[in-house]
Amino acid sequence: LCQGVIINAMSSANPRPTFSFPTTLDDLELIGRMKRMVENQSQNIEGQFKSNHGIVTIIESKRHFWSPWLHLEIRQTEQTREVFGRFSPHPSIWTGFVFSYLAMIVLTFFSSILGVSQLLAKQFPLGFWLVPIWLMTCGCLWIASQIRQRLAHDEMDMLKNLTESAIETSFDSK
Numbered sequence: 001l002c003q004g005v006i007i008n009a010m011s012s013a014n015p016r017p018t019f020s021f022p023t024t025l026d027d028l029e030l031i032g033r034m035k036r037m038v039e040n041q042s043q044n045i046e047g048q049f050k051s052n053h054g055i056v057t058i059i060e061s062k063r064h065f066w067s068p069w070l071h072l073e074i075r076q077t078e079q080t081r082e083v084f085g086r087f088s089p090h091p092s093i094w095t096g097f098v099f100s101y102l103a104m105i106v107l108t109f110f111s112s113i114l115g116v117s118q119l120l121a122k123q124f125p126l127g128f129w130l131v132p133i134w135l136m137t138c139g140c141l142w143i144a145s146q147i148r149q150r151l152a153h154d155e156m157d158m159l160k161n162l163t164e165s166a167i168e169t170s171f172d173s174k
Helices: 027-040 091-120 126-151 153-168
Strands: 006-008 018-023 045-050 053-058 069-076 081-088
Touching (some): 027 053, 027 081, 053 153
Antiparallel strands (some): 006 018, 069 081
């Protein structure tokens, strides 16, 4: 049923790895299977589903700072339907990373403007010396995200494999 599983950047530099499984099942059946997956694994995971979306996480008692959140969406393509999954950190951590990157971009921009202004005023361009600091900070944030992904790799694999098995498994009781 899930022939041609596509894994996009599960082991690359992508800050939010994705995957998708093609399927011929309808939305209600897929959501039902995913809900039963969560019920069957309630000692490890919890989830919320609505319409054609879902979020699956590690239960709070086992969750770590680096534990992934799996966002699932049922998408209709031209030929078939697919279950699309995207991993991310806890929403507050993701928001912190995004705002940190944004702050570094803004600081780099204003440091560059300061450097140009200092050059035009025939002063020492101290602003240009700040740019590498902000860029190195962005690099450190990226490295931190890669470390988090490596720490969460086993949990990400578990969530992906459970999703795949839920899609492939036929349930006798509905």
